[in-house]
Amino acid sequence: MTLRTGGEVLVRSLVRHGVTTIFGIPGSHNLEIYRHLAAHGIQHITPRHEQGAGYAADGYARTSGRPGIALVTSGPAALNAAAALGQSYSDSIPTLLIAPGMPRNHAHHGLLHETRDQRAVFAGIVGELAYRVHHHGELTEVIAEIFAGFTSGRPRPAYLEIPLDLLSLAADTRIVDPLRVSRPQPDPGQVVEAARLLARAQRPGLLVGGGAKEAFHEVKTLAEHLRAGVLTTTNGKGILSEEHPLSLGAALHLPAATDWLSTRDVLLIAGSELAPTDFWNGPPTWPPTVIRIDIDPAQLLVNARPTLAVCADARPALAGVRQLLQASSEAPLAHVGSPPPGAQHREELKRQRQEEGARWLPWLDALAKATPRNTIVTADNAMAGYYGALGNLPSHEPGSFAFPTGFGTLGYALPAAIGAKAAQPDRPVVALSGDGGLMFSCQEIATAASAGLSLPVVVFVNGGYGEIRAEMAEAGIGPIAVDLPVPDFAALAVALGGRGVDIATPDELGPAIAGALAHPGPTLLMVVE
Known part of the structure; x- marks a missing residue:
C-alpha cells in the first residue's frame, strides 16, 4: 500500500x-x-x-x-x-x-x-x-x-x-502513466486530391497559422516545390523565415495581403481559424479553390468554407501532398513560364508594412541588427507591436514571436518573456511593450531580477493608451482617461532589482540591447515615440 x-x-x-x-x-x-x-x-x-x-x-x-x-x-x-x-x-x-x-x-x-x-x-x-x-x-x-x-x-x-x-x-494511489495518443492522420484520398488541385494551379498560395508550427519544414519544401508565396497569421509568424524569398510576412490585415489571397487560383490553408483578429477589416474574397487542413473538425468550416476540407495534423498532411507532387513527372503549372512568384505583391506589402510602421521602423531595424536570428520576441498589445513589429521585425523560426492576438490582453509581454526565457534559457529573449501596457505587469521586473534572467524590455512611451486615444479622436470623442503621466521607469526598474536606461536615438538602442543581453537581470530600455 x-x-x-x-x-x-x-x-x-x-x-x-x-x-x-x-x-x-x-x-x-x-x-x-x-x-x-x-x-x-x-x-x-x-x-x-x-x-x-x-x-x-x-x-x-x-x-x-x-x-x-x-x-x-x-x-x-x-x-x-x-x-x-x-x-x-x-x-x-x-x-x-x-x-x-x-x-x-x-x-x-x-x-x-x-x-x-x-x-x-x-x-x-x-x-x-x-x-x-x-x-x-x-x-x-x-x-x-x-x-x-x-x-x-x-x-x-x-x-x-x-x-x-x-x-x-x-x-x-497509483500514479497514472502518460497516455499514448496520436494526432489524426490525413485521409489518403484527400491527400491525392489536394496534390491534384495544387499541381494544376497557376497561382498557388499558402496561408499558414499557429497550428502548422511543427510543420515548418513541410511548409518550406512544399512552397519551394510549388513556387508559391506564403502568408502567415500572427501566431504563424516565423514558420517560414521572413527573409525567405517566398515569404510574404504576417501582416494579413494589409490591403496587399488580402489582394494577394483573392488573386490565387488555389489557396492551401493550414492550421488557422482565419480569425477576424488576423484580418482586422474583414476576410478577403476567397479564391475559387480553397484547400483547408486543420486538426480540429469544428474549425474546418468556420470563417471560410473550403473546396476540400482535410481534418488532420498539418505535418503529415503537408508531407503527403509534397511527396505526391515531387513524385509526379509533370512540373506544377505554376512553374511553366512564370516569373518569380509574388514579386509585385511582396514589394507592395513591404511598402505598406513600412508605411504603417514608420514611427517605429528605425527602432525595429536597430533591434533586428543587434539580436541573433534565433531571438525570441514577446510583444504586448501595443501599437509598436501590431503596427510595428508584426510586419517589420523579421522572425526566422516558429514560436519566436509571441503576441496576444485574439483575446487581446495587455500586460502580456514582460511575464511572457520570463516564461520564454525559462523555457529557452540559451536563446536571447526580448520583450516589447508600451508604457500603458507595462503598468499592468511592471511588478514582474522583480521576478526577472530574482531569477537572474537576462531580459531587455523595450518600452515605447506614448504617454498612456495611444491606440484608444486615436480611436477616440476618430470617433469625435475628446481624450478621456487615455493621457497618463509617465513614471520614472528607470527608477522603477532599479527599485525592483533591474536596470533602466533612457534611449534617445535608434543608434543607441543596438548597443543597449547587446548590453542588456549580457547583463544577468532585466533592463528596461525607454524609447519615447
Missing part, C-alpha cells in the same frame, strides 16, 4: 508527464502542493501577480511547445489568473492552471477565499476542460487526460481544481 496525499499525487503526476517548471504563488490553501515541489526537482518561478503566472506559462508554452503550468491558490488568486487563461484559449496554447477549491461537502459559510462555484468561472473560459476532482485516483487520471489532450488535437488550456481537504488527505 502506498499512501500519498492529494498534494503529492498532483506533483508526482505532473513529473510523470514531464513537467520541470511551474510558475506560481504560494498561499494558505496550496501549501500541501508546495511541500513536494523541491523533492521532485521542479523549478519554481514566483511571479508577483497571478496574472503574471498565467502569462509566463503561456510564454513558456508558445516558445517551447511544452505545456506551461501555473499554480495559484483559491478564490481571488485563481480569478486573478483568469485573463491569462482566456488568452491561452483564444490562441490555442497548452497551459494548465492549477488551484485548490473549497472542501468537498462544503457549506458556504464564509471560509477564507470562498467562491460560490470557482470551477464554473473557468468553465466559462475553457468549457469542458475545467475540472474539479473528488478523489486521488481521479486526480492522477485527469492529469493524464489533460496532457493527452495537449498532444492529440487542437491544444487548449485547462483548469484543474483540487478540493482543499483532498490536498492533505492520504490515500493509496
Whole structure:
C-alpha cells in the first residue's frame, strides 16, 4: 500500500508527464502542493501577480511547445489568473492552471477565499476542460487526460481544481502513466486530391497559422516545390523565415495581403481559424479553390468554407501532398513560364508594412541588427507591436514571436518573456511593450531580477493608451482617461532589482540591447515615440 496525499499525487503526476517548471504563488490553501515541489526537482518561478503566472506559462508554452503550468491558490488568486487563461484559449496554447477549491461537502459559510462555484468561472473560459476532482485516483487520471489532450488535437488550456481537504488527505494511489495518443492522420484520398488541385494551379498560395508550427519544414519544401508565396497569421509568424524569398510576412490585415489571397487560383490553408483578429477589416474574397487542413473538425468550416476540407495534423498532411507532387513527372503549372512568384505583391506589402510602421521602423531595424536570428520576441498589445513589429521585425523560426492576438490582453509581454526565457534559457529573449501596457505587469521586473534572467524590455512611451486615444479622436470623442503621466521607469526598474536606461536615438538602442543581453537581470530600455 502506498499512501500519498492529494498534494503529492498532483506533483508526482505532473513529473510523470514531464513537467520541470511551474510558475506560481504560494498561499494558505496550496501549501500541501508546495511541500513536494523541491523533492521532485521542479523549478519554481514566483511571479508577483497571478496574472503574471498565467502569462509566463503561456510564454513558456508558445516558445517551447511544452505545456506551461501555473499554480495559484483559491478564490481571488485563481480569478486573478483568469485573463491569462482566456488568452491561452483564444490562441490555442497548452497551459494548465492549477488551484485548490473549497472542501468537498462544503457549506458556504464564509471560509477564507470562498467562491460560490470557482470551477464554473473557468468553465466559462475553457468549457469542458475545467475540472474539479473528488478523489486521488481521479486526480492522477485527469492529469493524464489533460496532457493527452495537449498532444492529440487542437491544444487548449485547462483548469484543474483540487478540493482543499483532498490536498492533505492520504490515500493509496497509483500514479497514472502518460497516455499514448496520436494526432489524426490525413485521409489518403484527400491527400491525392489536394496534390491534384495544387499541381494544376497557376497561382498557388499558402496561408499558414499557429497550428502548422511543427510543420515548418513541410511548409518550406512544399512552397519551394510549388513556387508559391506564403502568408502567415500572427501566431504563424516565423514558420517560414521572413527573409525567405517566398515569404510574404504576417501582416494579413494589409490591403496587399488580402489582394494577394483573392488573386490565387488555389489557396492551401493550414492550421488557422482565419480569425477576424488576423484580418482586422474583414476576410478577403476567397479564391475559387480553397484547400483547408486543420486538426480540429469544428474549425474546418468556420470563417471560410473550403473546396476540400482535410481534418488532420498539418505535418503529415503537408508531407503527403509534397511527396505526391515531387513524385509526379509533370512540373506544377505554376512553374511553366512564370516569373518569380509574388514579386509585385511582396514589394507592395513591404511598402505598406513600412508605411504603417514608420514611427517605429528605425527602432525595429536597430533591434533586428543587434539580436541573433534565433531571438525570441514577446510583444504586448501595443501599437509598436501590431503596427510595428508584426510586419517589420523579421522572425526566422516558429514560436519566436509571441503576441496576444485574439483575446487581446495587455500586460502580456514582460511575464511572457520570463516564461520564454525559462523555457529557452540559451536563446536571447526580448520583450516589447508600451508604457500603458507595462503598468499592468511592471511588478514582474522583480521576478526577472530574482531569477537572474537576462531580459531587455523595450518600452515605447506614448504617454498612456495611444491606440484608444486615436480611436477616440476618430470617433469625435475628446481624450478621456487615455493621457497618463509617465513614471520614472528607470527608477522603477532599479527599485525592483533591474536596470533602466533612457534611449534617445535608434543608434543607441543596438548597443543597449547587446548590453542588456549580457547583463544577468532585466533592463528596461525607454524609447519615447
